[in-house]
Structures are given as structure tokens and as C-alpha cells.
Amino acid sequence: MKNISLVVLALLPSLALAQTPASKITQVLVYPGGAKVERAAKVAAGARELKFTCLPARFDLDSLQVQADAGIVIGDISVQTLERVRAPECATSPLDTRIRELEDQKAAIAAEDAAQALVLGYLKNYGKDKPSSPIASTAEQLRRTGQDALQRQHQAQRRAEVIEKQLAPLVAERERLIAANPQVRTVQIRLAAQAEGELRLFYRLKQAGWTPVYRAYLDTNKSQLRLERHAQVAQTSGEDWTNVNLRLSTAQPNLANRINPPYPWTLDIRPPISANKYEMQLAAAPAPMAKMITVTGSRRSADDEEGAPNFDVSVFQGEFAAEFVVPGKVSLSSDGQRGGFALGNQTLEAHIKVHVQPQQEAQAYLLAELTRPAGSWPAGNLQLFRDGDFVGQSQLRMDSEERMELFFGRDEMVRVQTEPEQRDAANKGFIGSRAEQKIGHAYVLENLHKKAITLQVLESSPVARHEDIRVQTQFSPKPAQDTWHKQPGIIAWQLPLEPGKTVRLSADYVISYPKDAIVNGLR
Numbered sequence: 001m002k003n004i005s006l007v008v009l010a011l012l013p014s015l016a017l018a019q020t021p022a023s024k025i026t027q028v029l030v031y032p033g034g035a036k037v038e039r040a041a042k043v044a045a046g047a048r049e050l051k052f053t054c055l056p057a058r059f060d061l062d063s064l065q066v067q068a069d070a071g072i073v074i075g076d077i078s079v080q081t082l083e084r085v086r087a088p089e090c091a092t093s094p095l096d097t098r099i100r101e102l103e104d105q106k107a108a109i110a111a112e113d114a115a116q117a118l119v120l121g122y123l124k125n126y127g128k129d130k131p132s133s134p135i136a137s138t139a140e141q142l143r144r145t146g147q148d149a150l151q152r153q154h155q156a157q158r159r160a161e162v163i164e165k166q167l168a169p170l171v172a173e174r175e176r177l178i179a180a181n182p183q184v185r186t187v188q189i190r191l192a193a194q195a196e197g198e199l200r201l202f203y204r205l206k207q208a209g210w211t212p213v214y215r216a217y218l219d220t221n222k223s224q225l226r227l228e229r230h231a232q233v234a235q236t237s238g239e240d241w242t243n244v245n246l247r248l249s250t251a252q253p254n255l256a257n258r259i260n261p262p263y264p265w266t267l268d269i270r271p272p273i274s275a276n277k278y279e280m281q282l283a284a285a286p287a288p289m290a291k292m293i294t295v296t297g298s299r300r301s302a303d304d305e306e307g308a309p310n311f312d313v314s315v316f317q318g319e320f321a322a323e324f325v326v327p328g329k330v331s332l333s334s335d336g337q338r339g340g341f342a343l344g345n346q347t348l349e350a351h352i353k354v355h356v357q358p359q360q361e362a363q364a365y366l367l368a369e370l371t372r373p374a375g376s377w378p379a380g381n382l383q384l385f386r387d388g389d390f391v392g393q394s395q396l397r398m399d400s401e402e403r404m405e406l407f408f409g410r411d412e413m414v415r416v417q418t419e420p421e422q423r424d425a426a427n428k429g430f431i432g433s434r435a436e437q438k439i440g441h442a443y444v445l446e447n448l449h450k451k452a453i454t455l456q457v458l459e460s461s462p463v464a465r466h467e468d469i470r471v472q473t474q475f476s477p478k479p480a481q482d483t484w485h486k487q488p489g490i491i492a493w494q495l496p497l498e499p500g501k502t503v504r505l506s507a508d509y510v511i512s513y514p515k516d517a518i519v520n521g522l523r
Contacts, residue, residue: 022041023039023040023041023052023201024039024040024041024242025037025038025039025239025241025242025244026038026039026040026200026244026245027244027245027246027247028208028241028244028245028246028247029247029248029249029323030208030209030210030233030235030246030247030248030249031209031210031249031251031252031253031254032209032210032211032250032252032254032378033206033209033252033253033254034204034205034206034208034209034253034254035204035205035208035209035235035237036063036202036203036204037059037202037203037204037205037237038200038201038202039052039055039200039201039202040198040199040200040201041198041199041201042196042197042198043068043069043072043191043193043196043197043198043199044193044196045193045194045195045196046193047191047193048190048191048192048193049188049189049190049191050188050189050191050199051186051187051188051189052186052187052189052201053087053089053090053184053186054087054089054090054184054186055184055185055186055187055239056181056184056185056205056237056238056239057081057181057183057184057185057238058181058205058206058207058237058238059185059203059204059205059237060203060204060205060206061079063202063203063204064077064079064187064201064202064203065201065202065203066189066199066200066201066202067199067200067202068191068197068198068199068200069197069198069199070195070197071193071194071195071197072191072192072193072194072195072197072199073191073192073193073194074189074190074191074199075189075190075191075192076189076190077187077188077189077190078187078188079185079186079187079188080185080186080188081183081184081185082183082184082185082186083182083183084178084181084182084183084184087184087186090184095170095173095174095177096174098170099167099170099171099174102163102166102167102170103167105159105163106160106163106164106167109156109159109160109163110160112152112156113153113156113157113160116149116150116152116153116156117153119145119149120146120149120150120153173335176335177238177334177335180236180238181238187201205237206254207235207236207237207238208233208234208235208236208237209233209234209235210231210232210233210234210248211231211232211380211381212229212230212231212377212378212379212380212381212396213229213230213231213232213340213380213381213383214227214228214229214230214380214381214382214383214396215227215228215230215382215383215385216228216368216382216383216384216385216396216406216408217385217388218350218352218366218368218384218385218386218387218406218408219387220352220366220386220387221387223349223350223351223352224347224348224349224350225347225348225349225350225368225370225406226345226346226347226348227345227346227347227348227373228342228344228345229324229342229343229344229345230340230341230342230343231248231324231340231341231343232338232339232340233246233248233332233338233339233341234332234336234337234338234339235332235334235336236334236335236336237334238334239334240331240332240333240334241330241331241332241333241334242331243329243330243331244329244330244331244332245325245326245329245330246325246326246330246332246341247323247324247325247326248323248324248326248341248343249321249322249323249324250321250322250323250376250378251320251321321376322375322376324343324344326341346373348370348371348373349370349371350368350369350370351368351369351370351454352366352367352368352369352454353366353367353368353369353453353454353455353456353494354366354367354411354414354453354454354455354456355367355407355456355458356414356416356443356445356455356456356457356458357457357458358416358418358441358443358457358459359441359458359459359460362416362417362418363410363416364410364411364412364414364416364445365407365408365409365410365411366386366407366408366409366410366411367405367406367407367408367456368405368406368407368408369403369404369405370403370404370406371402371403371404372398372401372402372403372404377396377398379395379396379397379398380395380396381393381395381396382394382395382396382406384406384407384408384409386408386409391408391409392409394406394407413447413448413449414445414446414447414448414449414453414455415445415446415448416443416444416445417443417444417445417446418441418442418443419441419442419443419444421439421440421441422438422439422440422441422442423437423438423439423440424437424438425437425438433514433515434512434513434514434515435512435513435514435515435517436510436511436512437510437511437512437522438508438509438510438511439508439509439511439523440506440507440508440509441459441506441507441508442504442505442506442507443457443504443505443506444502444503444504444505445457445497445502445503445505446500446501446502447497447498447499447500447501447502448499448500449499450499451499452496452497452498452499453496453497454494454495454496454497455493455494455495455496455497455503456492456493456494457492457493457494457505458484458490458491458492459475459479459490459491459492459493459505459507460489460490461473461489461490461491461507461509462489462509462511462521463488463489468513468514468517469511469512469513469517469519470511470512470513471509471510471511472509472510472511473507473508473509474507474508474509475491475493475505475506475507475508476505476506477493477495477505479491479492479493479494480492480493480494480495481494491507493505
């Protein structure tokens with residue numbers, strides 16, 4: 001016995017030299033197109049080697065980084081990729097514990113069912129070798145015993161069906177995870193640990209990301225808009241994220257990090273070509289191909305937290321991107337299911353208008369104009385709510401403009417009438433050398449609300465692109481803008497309209513051009 005103890009004590013220093021401690025994911029930083037994972041493992045004093053085993057084989061090897069506490073010197077790092085079947089220690093799955101629990105329950109139910117079947121078999125054979133008189137005296141007792149056994153057997157079968165319904169999807173998911181990750185990686189690190197500490201492993205992967213989702217709540221009585229940020233996070237990295245610190249960044253490292261240099265602007269005179277050759281070139285020109293747009297769906301899940309939850313999200317606005325720290329510990333499986341997280345909200349003052357474009361549609365729409373909020377706001381799906389009612393969805397895309405506009409559905413309490421278009425054509429000029437067209441548009445708008453509104457009505461007026469085309473315009477009343485949003489020819493009326501009142505807007509155009517000219521865009 002003393003010799004055995006001495007052998008064990010002699011082996012202890014060598015066991016401390018090489019370690020394969022259980023590592024766990026402690027923190028994940030998710031980008032719109034990838035993630036950076038941080039794993040941590042304890043290092044014992046005197047250790048000379050440490051292994052991170054059963055890592056997914058999908059992370060970028062070039063991104064591998066190692067950090068250690070003071071007193072731990074890091075040496076060379078090697079990575080080995082193995083088939084999962086060659087790594088028995090990696091054959092387990094996070095679902096195994098739950099699957100074993102259900103299998104144990106199923107086995108217990110099967111044992112109970114077999115016991116009841118044994119009782120029923122005994123009752124069926126009871127009295128075959130006995131005279132009939134004892135059977136008659138115990139018939140009622142046999143009936144009660146048999147009935148109780150049959151009921152217990154039926155209840156056991158029902159419980160077995162429930163267990164099987166819970167077990168089947170878990171087994172299928174375990175098989176799917178193993179099939180989707182046939183390979184694993186082992187990271188072996190040589191080190192010199194003078195004291196106990198922690199070693200952290202970092203790597204990036206592309207099988208993860210998050211998508212921003214926004215909700216805009218417009219309060220028409222207070223003229224305020226509450227803009228909520230949400231995030232949908234999903235990952236298929238091959239390893240579950242369990243009780244990790246989750247951070248979300250608006251940075252996009254997968255995008256191009258530089259712009260191509262400009263090309264020289266050269267001018268030259270094209271050599272003349274014959275008419276036949278020109279016609280052949282036109283005939284040979286292929287039709288443009290349609291662009292394909294891929295639209296992805298979204299799914300949402302929720303995570304339960306123990307105790308009183310804290311839902312405050314810390315936001316760090318850097319010089320170039322924003323970063324959100326999700327409170328508490330977060331768990332996200334590697335099955336592609338999306339987890340939803342709230343990232344805070346802002347309340348903005350809104351200038352509410354009734355927007356009308358009568359040339360296109362005799363319908364009014366509610367428009368909220370507001371100052372662009374500060375910070376980084378990646379483009380994402382936007383759900384719209386007007387006074388608590390869902391009115392549709394759109395895309396939130398904040399450009400470089402200081403003001404932004406959001407539409408909140410139709411306003412049925414503003415009646416829009418478009419009068420028939422007035423047209424008059426004539427020839428004018430020296431011996432009728434010019435043609436002239438007179439076009440008149442008129443619209444009548446009525447406010448059916450019980451309060452005053454602000455109207456914004458847009459009209460596309462003709463703009464001459466050639467010196468031989470002349471355009472005269474007359475508007476009543478005078479528009480507030482003649483280049484709405486810096487677009488030539490788009491005029492905008494903006495005026496208040498009291499409840500129950502109507503207003504008539506008119507636009508008259510006189511367009512003249514050479515009689516023999518073909519004018520593009522003339523309606």
C-alpha cells in the first residue's frame with residue numbers, strides 16, 4: 001500500500017504538466033455577419049501544456065488568439081482537426097442529459113407495464129387447476145384486481161406516449177447536430193504557469209450574426225414617436241452558447257475595408273460608323289437581365305432568467321460603430337433559431353403631416369417628420385404603430401440627411417378629389433412653326449378630422465431639358481417649395497387646413513416646342 005502511494009505521488013507532477021481542463025464560452029461579440037467567441041479555462045500552477053478539445057471545426061484558423069493572466073507564459077500553439085468518431089470524448093451532446101432522463105423515465109414506465117402484464121397473466125391462469133367453488137367465492141376480488149391492473153397498464157402506456165413525443169425530437173436534433181458537425185478541433189498550447197490563473201482563447205466565425213429590428217410608435221395626440229431597437233441573433237457555429245455574456249456590434253468586418261482607386265476620365269472622338277453597321281449593333285444588343293433579390297425570414301425565441309431580471313441594455317457609441325451589451329446571461333443554441341433581445345428606445349418629437357400625391361393616387365397618408373437620432377442605425381425591418389394600432393411595416397434606412405420621414409398608413413379622414421385634366425393644343429409662331437399645349441390640374445381636399453391638420457401636397461411639374469422647349473407654370477396657391485427634396489420640378493404645397501374645411505389647389509402649364517420635334521416625356 002505504501003508503494004502504491006509513492007507511485008501516485010510521483011505521478012502528480014507529470015499530471016500537472018499536461019492539462020485538458022473543461023473550458024467554457026464566457027463571452028461572444030456578434031457582428032451583422034459573424035461573431036468573435038471567447039473561451040476560458042483554468043490553468044494550474046506548474047502546468048506546461050493545455051488543450052482545448054471538442055471545438056467546432058468552422059472557426060477561422062487565422063483569427064486564433066490566446067491571452068493569459070500574469071504569471072503564465074505562452075509558447076507555441078498547434079491545431080488538430082479530427083473526425084468526430086476519432087474523438088470519443090467529443091461524442092457527447094448537450095442534449096444527452098435530457099435524453100438520458102427521458103429514457104430512464106421510459107424504462108421505468110416499461111417496467112411498470114410489464115409488471116401489470118405479469119399480474120394479468122397470473123389472474124388469467126388462476127384457478128385452472130382448482131375446483132370451481134373457490135373461484136366463485138373470489139370472483140369479485142379477481143374482477144377488482146384485474147380492473148385495477150388494466151387501468152394501471154393503460155395509464156402507463158399513455159405516459160409512455162408522452163415521453164416518446166418529448167424524446168423523438170431531442171434524438172433527431174442530436175443526430176442533426178452530429179451530422180452537421182462531423183469534425184472537431186483540438187487546440188494545444190504549450191505554456192509555463194508559475195502561478196494559477198486563467199487562459200482565454202479567441203476565434204472568429206462566420207456562422208453567426210444579428211439583424212436589427214425596429215418598432216416605431218406614433219402618438220398623434222402628443223406629436224411624439226417612440227423608436228425601439230430590437231435584435232434577432234442566430235448562430236450555426238456547431239456549439240451552443242450557454243450562459244454567456246453577449247455583446248452586439250454594428251461594425252461590419254465582412255464588408256470591403258477600402259474603396260477602389262478612381263479611373264482616369266478620358267475623352268475621345270468616336271470614329272464614324274455606317275448606318276448598316278449601327279443597325280446591326282442595335283439588333284445584337286442583348287436584353288438586360290433581371291436582378292435576383294433574396295429575402296430572408298426571421299424567427300424569434302425568448303430566454304428565461306432566474307430572479308428579478310434586469311433589462312437595461314448598455315450602449316457604447318464609438319467613433320465608428322455602436323456596441324450593445326445585453327444584460328444578464330444569454331443562451332443560444334446552434335440550430336439557427338433566432339433569439340430576440342430589446343436594445344432600448346428613444347422618444348423623438350414628430351411633425352405630423354397629411355401627405356398627398358394626387359397625380360398618382362387620390363389618397364392621403366399620414367407622415368411623421370423628425371430629426372434623425374444620433375448614433376449608428378443599421379438598415380432593418382421597421383414595424384409601424386399609429387396610436388397603438390399596427391398599420392404595417394417598412395424598412396428603416398437612415399441616410400445622411402438631418403431629417404427623416406416615416407409613413408404611418410392611410411388617413412381616411414382626409415378626402416381627396418382629382419378634377420378632370422384640362423388640355424388645349426395649338427400651333428403658334430411664325431407660320432405655325434411651334435406647337436403649344438396647355439395642361440391644367442386641380443385638386444380638392446377636405447379635412448374630416450375634428451382638429452386642424454397640416455397638408456403636404458406634391459405635384460410633378462414639367463422641366464425642360466432642351467433650349468427649344470419652353471415651360472410656363474402657374475400655381476394657386478403658391479407652393480412652399482419648388483424643388484422638394486432637391487428634386488427639380490417637384491413642387492410642394494404645405495398649408496394648414498381647419499376641421500370641416502376644404503381647399504382647392506391648381507397647377508397650370510403651357511408647354512411650347514418646335515412643331516416638327518418629338519418631345520420625350522410629354523404626357
